[in-house]
Amino acid sequence: MSLKDRMLSLPGIWLQRHAQVALSSLGRLVGNRFSSLMTCAVIGIALALPVGLHVMLSNLSTISGGWESGASISLFLNQNITNKKALALAETLRQHNHIESVELISRDAALKEFQRLSGYADALQALNSNPLPNLLVIQPKATYTTAQAAGKLAQELRLLPEADIVQLDLQWVRRLQAITVIAQRAVVVLAALLSMAVLLIVGNTIRLEIQNRRTEIEITKLIGATNAFIRRPFLYTGFWYGLFGGFIAWFLVALSLILLRGPIARLAQLYQSAFDLTSLDLSTVIVLLSASALLGLIGSWLAVGRHLSAIEPS
Amino acid sequence: MIHFDHVSKRYPGGHTGLSNINLRIEAEEMVFITGHSGAGKSTLLKLIGLLERSTGGQVHVNGRNLTRLKNRLIPYHRREVGMIFQDHRLLHDRTVFDNVALPLVVSGLGYKEIGRKVRAALDKVGLLHKEKSAPITLSGGEQQRVGIARAVVSKPPLVLADEPTGNLDPALSKEIMELFSQFNRVGVTLLIASHDLALISSMDKRILTLTNGALSHDSKVEIRDVT
Numbered sequence: 389m390s391l392k393d394r395m396l397s398l399p400g401i402w403l404q405r406h407a408q409v410a411l412s413s414l415g416r417l418v419g420n421r422f423s424s425l426m427t428c429a430v431i432g433i434a435l436a437l438p439v440g441l442h443v444m445l446s447n448l449s450t451i452s453g454g455w456e457s458g459a460s461i462s463l464f465l466n467q468n469i470t471n472k473k474a475l476a477l478a479e480t481l482r483q484h485n486h487i488e489s490v491e492l493i494s495r496d497a498a499l500k501e502f503q504r505l506s507g508y509a510d511a512l513q514a515l516n517s518n519p520l521p522n523l524l525v526i527q528p529k530a531t532y533t534t535a536q537a538a539g540k541l542a543q544e545l546r547l548l549p550e551a552d553i554v555q556l557d558l559q560w561v562r563r564l565q566a567i568t569v570i571a572q573r574a575v576v577v578l579a580a581l582l583s584m585a586v587l588l589i590v591g592n593t594i595r596l597e598i599q600n601r602r603t604e605i606e607i608t609k610l611i612g613a614t615n616a617f618i619r620r621p622f623l624y625t626g627f628w629y630g631l632f633g634g635f636i637a638w639f640l641v642a643l644s645l646i647l648l649r650g651p652i653a654r655l656a657q658l659y660q661s662a663f664d665l666t667s668l669d670l671s672t673v674i675v676l677l678s679a680s681a682l683l684g685l686i687g688s689w690l691a692v693g694r695h696l697s698a699i700e701p702s
Numbered sequence: 703m704i705h706f707d708h709v710s711k712r713y714p715g716g717h718t719g720l721s722n723i724n725l726r727i728e729a730e731e732m733v734f735i736t737g738h739s740g741a742g743k744s745t746l747l748k749l750i751g752l753l754e755r756s757t758g759g760q761v762h763v764n765g766r767n768l769t770r771l772k773n774r775l776i777p778y779h780r781r782e783v784g785m786i787f788q789d790h791r792l793l794h795d796r797t798v799f800d801n802v803a804l805p806l807v808v809s810g811l812g813y814k815e816i817g818r819k820v821r822a823a824l825d826k827v828g829l830l831h832k833e834k835s836a837p838i839t840l841s842g843g844e845q846q847r848v849g850i851a852r853a854v855v856s857k858p859p860l861v862l863a864d865e866p867t868g869n870l871d872p873a874l875s876k877e878i879m880e881l882f883s884q885f886n887r888v889g890v891t892l893l894i895a896s897h898d899l900a901l902i903s904s905m906d907k908r909i910l911t912l913t914n915g916a917l918s919h920d921s922k923v924e925i926r927d928v929t
Contacts, residue, residue, distance in 0.1 A: 400812075401810060401811070401812045402810070404812070404813065405807075405810065603793075604793055604795075606791075607791050607792075607793060607804075608804065608808065609777070609780075610751075610753070610780065610785060610791065611780065611781075611785075611804050611805045611808055611852070612777045612778065612779075612780035612781035612805060612808050612809070613777055613808040614774075614777045614778075614808075615774075615777075617777075617808055700753075701753055702748075702753060702754075
């Protein structure tokens with residue numbers, strides 16, 4: 389083989405080597421199915437916790453985000469405003485710069501709906517006049533849905549002579565969002581702590597593996613293996629542990645979501661919401677799997693760095 | 703090939719392994735080292751294979767000053783020195799083929815080349831038909847020959863053997879020594895530690911005798927007088 393051929397075939401051999409080491413370390417894990425599965429399961433459970441919480445929180449912020457963008461202003465008109473006047477006011481308000489749409493819910497329509505839903509149909513029949521006011525549901529333009537802008541608009545509406553009560557109920561959505569942000573921060577802290585746990589689990593497993601293969605390492609060093617060569621199978625083992633742990637975490641979270649889907653759909657129905665629990669999206673799965681594989685790799689790197697150099701042939 | 707210049711090795715705790723060794727072994731020589739247990743035979747070989755470092759003097763092997771060789775370069779030095787041990791040091795969870803292939807795998811050769819070279823080495827030691835066997839199923843003499851095939855598979859210019867016939871009967875020992883002579887004839891420098899005086903004096907090669915860590919006799923330098 390000429391030197392040129394040799395140079396050309398080097399990357400090929402390098403890839404061949406890596407593929408071979410990756411597969412043989414995978415084979416070793418499959419060989420010790422039970423103990424490998426236990427290690428991967430521990431990693432999986434540790435990672436499933438923050439991932440699951442993250443999914444729940446992003447669902448929560450989807451819901452509350454939906455509430456916020458739907459932030460509309462309820463303008464209850466004075467009792468003495470007739471339907472005609474209310475219609476005219478709605479038309480005027482539609483011309484307003486900050487207003488997207490205005491929906492009139494007439495006092496008659498409101499009464500009918502109330503009768504239908506409240507179950508007090510008979511009691512309401514007894515009333516000789518409709519106690520409900522006309523209501524204008526005002527949807528601000530997208531750029532004016534922030535609490536401040538919507539608040540300003542509500543203030544403006546309050547000054548209308550026809551206005552009785554103006555309601556802008558965003559405060560509790562804001563509070564919920566603030567709590568969600570705290571919870572998200574807590575998930576980040578939890579994820580950091582559990583990632584450290586994963587590093588330690590993988591590190592410890594690799595340390596035991598190194599001890600078990602001490603003789604092999606000695607002999608290989610004797611024959612002229614570099615530290616990189618000896619390190620490689622252990623790094624791949626750590627990588628596989630992490631990756632399979634990630635898959636187990638994915639499975640656990642997906643399973644929990646399936647179990648929660650039914651009850652949550654029922655709850656959503658009670659709130660007359662079409663909310664559907666979103667499961668893990670692709671980007672979260674990719675981040676989960678690459679992070680877990682990386683954690684496995686780093687964990688084994690730490691163990692290998694500490695313990696491999698201590699083994700020298702004699 | 704090998705040059706020891708006032709080399710000594712003192713172990714932590716005060717035990718002296720070697721003291722003030724001056725020695726020169728030329729390329730393509732076949733040399734025996736003998737002496738009582740603990741006389742320093744293994745220590746001498748370990749210094750050449752850099753399993754240990756000398757505590758005094760200079761060791762040169764194949765034009766390389768081992769005293770100054772950085773730790774990270776040790777693997778590359780060991781690839782040029784084939785080592786054979788009394789206890790074979792084979793990997794028992796791998797086949798004979800994989801054991802012999804190990805030095806080539808470590809140096810990053812391609813599969814085709816590895817297959818060819820491993821079979822050539824196994825053929826030389828007469829174990830080509832055993833390439834798929836597990837080492838544990840082989841006899842002691844066969845296991846030693848696997849160890850020898852592993853030591854020579856990458857064609858190193860220098861081969862060290864530490865009591866290679868220590869566990870073998872005289873007939874098998876003689877066979878192994880014949881094998882070494884064959885390698886020597888094709889230009890390999892061999893350094894063999896053995897306390898089997900009858901066997902090594904029958905080989906008609908240079909013999910170094912160590913006594914308490916010092917070189918007490920060199921058959922090349924003085925008139926042959928082996929006792």
